[in-house]
Amino acid sequence: MVDISIWITAYNHEEYIAEALESVLGQLTTFTYELVIGEDFSSDRTREIVLAYKARYPDRIRLYLPDKNLGMIPMTKASYDLCTGRYIAWLDGDDYWIDPYKLQKQVEFLETNPEFSFCFHKVRIIDRIKDTFVDSVDPVHKGIDNTFSTEHFLQVYNPVYTSSVLHRNVVGHPLPEWLLSLPFTDWGFYLILCKYGKGKYFSETMSIYRVHQRGAYSGQTDYNQILQIISFFKLIRNAEFSQYNKYTKKVIQYYRYRLYEIDLKNRDFVNAIKNRLFSRFCI
Structure with missing residues (x-):
């Protein structure tokens, strides 16, 4: 079994996907990892780019390539089921990692702290709508030593950026239907993870989170x-x-x-x- 499955979903990310994949392939880690990429039948060159990377790294990249556009929830369900690693790291196709030791740091923490089920970290937010960039604010609602439990995720906002998440592969396959019915699957996912252990926040900035008009959430009023x-x-x-x-x-x-x-x-x-x-x- 591979140690880490890096779970990437992409749709019309031609402008960003290569940077996302290079940031993963540049990780320096003593653990084994694979890239699981769900490409949702983009109308731009995203699939072409993903296939080119698969040709270069056939043993490291696994693809899920539907022959029609599925939409966010069906793609989430289908591509997540392919993640078989002991740990799963999240990365959207329009974001990327900036610390080459990100995976090593997060997996090492979970390896030595079995009472935790997941961890996440500070990110740098690049807002292409406002033309700004800033590091995310440390979570206000948290426990001692930057720990998180269910109660902390039932506050007025979700403190986690998806490009920062790494968790134990404990939720199971397939994902629960009630989870997939939520407006924010990721937020509900963290609540499930809290059933298996605490969450840990690192104040190091280790990834980029992009805000742009085509974002599923940020593009709304x-x-x-x-x-x-x-x-x-x-x-x-x-x-x-x-x-x-x-x-x-x-x-x-x-x-x-x-x-x-x-x-x-x-x-x-x-x-x-x-x-x-x-x-x-x-x-």
Whole structure:
């Protein structure tokens, strides 16, 4: 069995995918690793580039190449099932790693700390919409020594950037259907991982996270992003985490009030009244 499966999904990432793959192939590690790449029938040259890398590294790269576009959730499910390593590292096709020892550091930590199921780290955010770059802020909600449990992931925001994640391969295959129904599969994934152990945050900047107009989340309006977060917490409340309702209720109320403020600013008084009531009574 390979030690690490590096899980990459890509769609119309022609501009970025080579940099992502080179950042993986440049990792310096004593552990064995493979690249599992799901390429979702892009309309640009992404698949051509991925196939060229497969030809250069036939023993290191495994491809999942559907003959039609599947969409984010079906691609997530199908490509994740190919990850058979003891550990799984995440990387989107438009992001890349900047520390050649990233994998080594993360796997070494989990090898020597069996009470942890996953770890993640600070990233550098390149925002192509605002033309800025900045390192991510250290998480506000956390435990002692930068540790994380279920309760920390039921706060008002998700502190994890996907390009930073490495976890034990403990969730199983296939992924649970309720998880795939969530607006934010990654956020729900971290909640599942917390059932198997704690999370650990490293304050070192080891990867790049890109924000651009074609991003699945960053390309949306603030209002739609908030609606998705509310939907996420309602679904979590009705899934496997009902014992944490005191956390989910507070978050839903917080984001309903955010919608109320936006509605007032836009002079949408009908929705403003609705969201104000929802924020008070968590409807």
